[in-house]
Amino acid sequence: MNNVVAWEYPWLQDLLESFQRSHKSSTLAHAYILSGSRGLGKKQFALEFASFLTCERPSTKGPCGECKSCKLNVTANHPDVLYLAPNEPGKALTVDQIRRLSDYVHVSSHAGGARVAVLAEAHKMNSSASNALLKTLEEPHESTYLFLVTDSLGLLSPTIRSRCQRITLPTPSLAVSLEWMRALKVREFDEQLATSCLKASGGSPLLAMEMLLDESLPTRQALEHEFIACLTGNSSPDNLLASLLKSEPITAIEHILSTTAHCAKLMLVNPSESHDSSNDTGVLGGLAPSSAWDRFLEQVKTSDGDYNARRRALFGNRLVRLYDEIEKARRQLQSSSNPNSKLLLGSLCWLTSRALK
Ligand SMILES: [Zn+2]
Numbered sequence: 001m002n003n004v005v006a007w008e009y010p011w012l013q014d015l016l017e018s019f020q021r022s023h024k025s026s027t028l029a030h031a032y033i034l035s036g037s038r039g040l041g042k043k044q045f046a047l048e049f050a051s052f053l054t055c056e057r058p059s060t061k062g063p064c065g066e067c068k069s070c071k072l073n074v075t076a077n078h079p080d081v082l083y084l085a086p087n088e089p090g091k092a093l094t095v096d097q098i099r100r101l102s103d104y105v106h107v108s109s110h111a112g113g114a115r116v117a118v119l120a121e122a123h124k125m126n127s128s129a130s131n132a133l134l135k136t137l138e139e140p141h142e143s144t145y146l147f148l149v150t151d152s153l154g155l156l157s158p159t160i161r162s163r164c165q166r167i168t169l170p171t172p173s174l175a176v177s178l179e180w181m182r183a184l185k186v187r188e189f190d191e192q193l194a195t196s197c198l199k200a201s202g203g204s205p206l207l208a209m210e211m212l213l214d215e216s217l218p219t220r221q222a223l224e225h226e227f228i229a230c231l232t233g234n235s236s237p238d239n240l241l242a243s244l245l246k247s248e249p250i251t252a253i254e255h256i257l258s259t260t261a262h263c264a265k266l267m268l269v270n271p272s273e274s275h276d277s278s279n280d281t282g283v284l285g286g287l288a289p290s291s292a293w294d295r296f297l298e299q300v301k302t303s304d305g306d307y308n309a310r311r312r313a314l315f316g317n318r319l320v321r322l323y324d325e326i327e328k329a330r331r332q333l334q335s336s337s338n339p340n341s342k343l344l345l346g347s348l349c350w351l352t353s354r355a356l357k
């Protein structure tokens with residue numbers, strides 16, 4: 001069955017089994033929030049579980065792929081599965097879309113079974129859309145299930161969060177992701193390149209795979225190089241801005257976010273405790289911030305060990321502050337307020353150039 005992919009993601013197996021158990025024991029919640037980093041398969045998970053819930057002959061391997069319901073789901077035409085996402089990238093979900101969702105859940109199932117709605121990028125709601133959704137969540141209907149999908153859980157209103165069961169999709173270990181990438185056999189497998197893509201994607205296998213296929217790793221590495229050069233006073237904020245503008249704003253921002261996190265971690269963790277490049281934390285820190293960062297640290301090192309330790313702590317704390325600012329900008333970009341992304345990135349470049357001074 002080539003349309004069922006989430007069922008084959010090894011990092012989602014436990015979650016799928018637990019959802020199947022809840023379904024079997026009729027204890028599924030009426031509304032779920034699926035959160036977690038980008039590139040883990042949240043949306044696929046929700047849509048395929050919707051196919052499973054509406055399939056006429058489901059099994060532990062997922063929906064059958066053969067029945068009338070499955071065929072309708074493949075073409076996204078099932079009358080009992082509603083999928084909603086912002087109409088355009090970067091735009092908010094509209095109150096009309098949420099009203100459509102509310103009307104939809106009030107109608108009973110065409111096939112007499114489950115009725116499912118999947119709301120992608122659920123954090124992109126303004127307050128009127130959010131209020132409309134809240135009303136729907138307050139009036140659950142039997143055999144109707146709602147999946148709100150988001151990679152910015154903090155942007156969903158606390159009331160909405162409290163009305164749903166929250167599930168965070170796990171980020172797999174480097175070994176699990178590598179094995180999955182190897183098994184796809186899309187081209188001759190280069191473990192070193194795949195590892196670099198995984199590190200650059202913050203450990204998200206689908207993003208890493210995308211990077212491997214579209215060959216965007218060099219662009220990302222160039223961006224990281226420019227970011228560290230600006231941070232260490234070896235290049236200007238203008239150069240960094242030019243580099244950031246070569247990618248989608250949100251992609252660029254997420255990349256410098258993971259680089260900042262990695263640099264901060266290197267500063268704040270005792271060097272003798274940080275031999276973890278092969279495990280999960282190594283992946284989550286982003287790309288090893290290369291020789292440029294190491295060279296900078298080497299240059300500012302003195303013969304006074306205590307002074308060096310204090311300076312590492314100081315740099316670490318300043319990087320944490322910079323991380324907070326970048327994260328704030330990421331949230332603004334993902335919100336429904338449509339900020340001017342060039343201005344926002346420009347101010348981040350300036351903050352980066354000042355961060356260690
Ligand atoms: Zn089926």
